[in-house]
Amino acid sequence: MLKRTLSVVLALAGVGAGSLIAATPAHAVAFRTTATSLNIRSDAYLASSVIKVLGGPVSVEVDCQKAGDTVTVTGRPATRWWAHLPAHNGYATVAYLDTPGDKLPGVPECTVNPNPPIGDVTLADVQAMFGSRIANPSLVQTGLPSLNQAMRDAQINTPYRKAAFLATLVHESRLEYNIREIGDTRLYGGRGYIQLTGDFNYGPAGRYFGIDLLGNPELARSLQWSAPIARWYWTVARSINPFADALQMGKVNAAIGYPAGAEDQRRCDSFKNAIRYLTGSVPSGITCTRPAALTADTSKLTRAQFDALAAR
Incomplete structure (x- = not known):
């Protein structure tokens, strides 16, 4: 400067x-x-x-x-x-x-x-970060204004936070706001950017926004609510920004709520690609593995229960 x-x-x-x-x-x-x-x-x-x-x-x-x-x-x-x-x-x-x-x-x-706040992401940005994982560019483009607003609301505004959030969503939903989990016929199956799953999430998320997600779960993959729900999960159901700040991608993955496995490394690789694009290099100290206490499916844990395990 x-x-x-x-x-x-x-x-x-x-x-x-x-x-x-x-x-x-x-x-x-x-x-x-x-x-x-x-x-x-x-x-x-x-x-x-x-x-x-x-x-x-x-x-x-x-x-x-x-x-x-x-x-x-x-x-x-x-x-x-x-x-x-x-x-x-x-x-x-x-x-x-x-x-x-x-x-x-x-x-x-x-x-x-080394991780200062940055501006909104564009379609070109996410295509450069994730390549062929962006399977429907026009749909991704349609959702980006609401997704960028959700990131601003959640203070997902630094390279590490944006890399963790976007890497998570590209694996959950290919950054398509209206996606339904393929083959999932459950009433409260995965929907939207964050693939909101289970009545234990639909209920609290709906109460937070003052909408009836239990009675109308399809709202979770609407353009109006998909991005805000992803923000809710990232900051209210869980507190994930601090894990991104500390380059603890293993804990980010655990917070999303699926059992440890090969998917963790794939998401961590996407996290590194996003950071490389946003900053020009990949920092040392990225942790892709989870703590032993977080290897199981943690999706039904309360935030307090999850935080207690993550602190071990």
């Missing part, structure tokens, strides 16, 4: 969205602000959005600092450093912190998040 040099004479301030921070240090250093009205920004650039205005002068805690736009204040050296204020989830320019230099002493530099 290019660094821009700007001069300011008013109390301007930093950035704050933790999207550019992979992990901040456990400690923080206290500094005093020098402005009566300090902008806390979503990133270390003057064009970044102001997420709050901090009155002052006050004491603030800083856990790391990063380079961004240069800020010049009368009587102070110009500085391109911005302090990350974890209590305010944003950044403030060092120009308005009580320190003699242009950089904060005793404060480490912020680390760059």
Whole structure:
């Protein structure tokens, strides 16, 4: 990202969205602000959005600092450093912190998040990720607006999360919102993106959305409800984003609710392909196998029961 040099004479301030921070240090250093009205920004650039205005002068805690736009204040050296204020989830320019230099002493530099948020996926994206598994491109294209909205709602917004979610759905439904599990004649058999299965899922999902899925299970594969139901399962029936963050694809597969077997590796391979496409490489540390406690069919477990097994 290019660094821009700007001069300011008013109390301007930093950035704050933790999207550019992979992990901040456990400690923080206290500094005093020098402005009566300090902008806390979503990133270390003057064009970044102001997420709050901090009155002052006050004491603030800083856990790391990063380079961004240069800020010049009368009587102070110009500085391109911005302090990350974890209590305010944003950044403030060092120009308005009580320190003699242009950089904060005793404060480490912020680390760059290797898994930053990314935008919506397109048909071309999923075709590149999964190749021939996208068997009906026009149908996939029709469903993508609702699927992207569901991912935004579920904060499935980083390469790892999107790779895990899309790899799961391409194996469940080929990313076709209206699919019915082939040969499954059960009343509450697999339907939709996530292949919702069982009255123990149709009932809670219907109550969550205020619709009668038990009385009208075909709603689970409608364009209106297929993607929201996938989001519900991913975040409410289970909490799967943390497994994706940790590259624990084995636990992702266990959370979907089928017994361990060869399918786990196939889905993990799709996960790796998606990450490679989204980031340019496959990170080390991907775990394709499940913990021993999660090798059986976990589909009927409550979220609390599943979480207890996953924590072992």
